[in-house]
Amino acid sequence: MQGDAKPFQDKIVEILNHGSLNLAMGLGYRAGLFDIMDAKARPCTVEEICKAAGLNRRYVQEWLGVMVCGEIVALVRDDDGQPRFLLPKAHGDVLARRAGSGNLGVYTQEIPLLTACAMESVFQGFLTGAGVPYEQYPAFHDFMAQLGDAKHRQVLVNTFLPSVDEGSIVQALHRGIHVCDLGCAQGVAILLMAQAFPASRFTGIDISVDALETARADAHEMGLTNVCFEQRDAAELYHPNSLSARFDYITAFDAIHDQTRPLEALRGIHELLKPDGAFSMIDIAAESDMEGNRNHPMGAFLYTVSLMHCMPVGLVDGGAGLGMMWGRQLAEKMLAKAGFGRVSVTTIPNDPFNLHFFCRK
CATH class of the missing domain: 1.10.10.10 (Winged helix-like DNA-binding domain superfamily/Winged helix DNA-binding domain)
Structure with missing residues (x-):
């Protein structure tokens, strides 16, 4: 030194x-x-x-x-x-x-939980290159649902959605449109939207049976009749299917970087949108080049979460293993390859962790 x-x-x-x-x-x-x-x-x-x-x-x-x-x-x-x-x-x-959306204390649970869930499996991954299945993280995913619930209740309906496309999305939601949340997990975001916009119809898609059972139970308890959930592999949706060209608006909250086949998932979103449909991809604010993240205030923390969860989940069955820190530049390239010709990237009010990639079909 x-x-x-x-x-x-x-x-x-x-x-x-x-x-x-x-x-x-x-x-x-x-x-x-x-x-x-x-x-x-x-x-x-x-x-x-x-x-x-x-x-x-x-x-x-x-x-x-x-x-x-x-x-x-x-x-x-x-x-x-x-x-x-x-x-x-x-x-x-x-x-x-x-502290609400300014609460950093909640994140102190994240690394200990991931350690308990996957320490040995991630170590084995260093030797074999194998991924770690989603099912190995039940306690962590329950925690993430609680974290998402706290954050979404604070900002989704009152702050984030009004900021999308200069307020036009909220206006459309009040009139009544068909919305999909891809990678909805336990349905936190989509249930809040369904509750706030009763004139619109909502579909949650996820690959986890257990997560969808929780989402359906919560929807029933809330008395919501304008929401449904489907178990689907996002990477298979780019083929013509029963959901093709059905949705006016699709959201994906920190979900794409966990996909084993993220490009196919993005193409699937393009397939599901109506001709002038809109897509909001919310994902981590990072650079694709590691050098660009050296001064990130939580870079080491985010890379560790990615190492312990996002990357190994994405490597299952020979997947891409993008990881949480795939970065803005790669995200924009993949959105373009998926068919999105119009993409704008903006910061999100009250959310220092993520960027909003807003796309039109």
């Missing part, structure tokens, strides 16, 4: 500390500890925190040790000398559930 560069050994120590901190923060977030301490808005004893959370004192005490050493929680002592613990408001602003 040259000049004032930090010694590499110190960097590794910092990585070990931060990796450990992420694991503990994920546990604390899941247990609701950040929310409880945020709501208290004052220094509390371990006993006060445990009583409010309904959790074991010994575990919470050890967890607080991690949080104090990681400078997430402040340790203070009053006149009685008893230790008390405070989550500063500025920390609660990004760690507590009240």
Whole structure:
């Protein structure tokens, strides 16, 4: 290392500390500890925190040790000398559930979940090149559905859709059009749209039987009659089929980069659209050249999520294995190959992670 560069050994120590901190923060977030301490808005004893959370004192005490050493929680002592613990408001602003779309605390669960789901299988992939099937990630996909629910409820209907094509999509949704969500998973986005726009009809498509069962059950519970779900392989939809030229508008939320045959899936979307139909592809804001992502503020995190999930899922059965960080340039080339002659790429209000690729057939 040259000049004032930090010694590499110190960097590794910092990585070990931060990796450990992420694991503990994920546990604390899941247990609701950040929310409880945020709501208290004052220094509390371990006993006060445990009583409010309904959790074991010994575990919470050890967890607080991690949080104090990681400078997430402040340790203070009053006149009685008893230790008390405070989550500063500025920390609660990004760690507590009240932060809404600005909540970064929820992401602390992601790497620990992926590690539990797929660590050994991904390691084997280094040796064999094999993918990891979607079915191996049930806990992670449940988490992603919860994350999507929180994000979509905040921004989809009130912020994102009004921004699409200068508001014309929302106007059409109110009049009544036929919409498809490709890779709908448990149906979070499409159920919200179906609820908000009763004059329109909605179809969710996914390859996962379990996810679609959850989506159908939720639609029934919500009393929605303008939505249906179909199990289909997106890569097979580019052949003429019963859904050809049926849809006015198609959405795909962070779904294309997970496809084993993404180009065929995009061609399938083109096949399903009416002659002047519109397609919104929401996908990760990244560059296709790794060099262009070196200064990405969450580049290492996003590449890790891709390594542990998106890429291996996309490699199943000899798939393309695009990965989450396939990037804007490759995405635009593939959209053009799929037949989309008009593509605009814009940022998304209140969503620093993704870009909106808006396409017309």
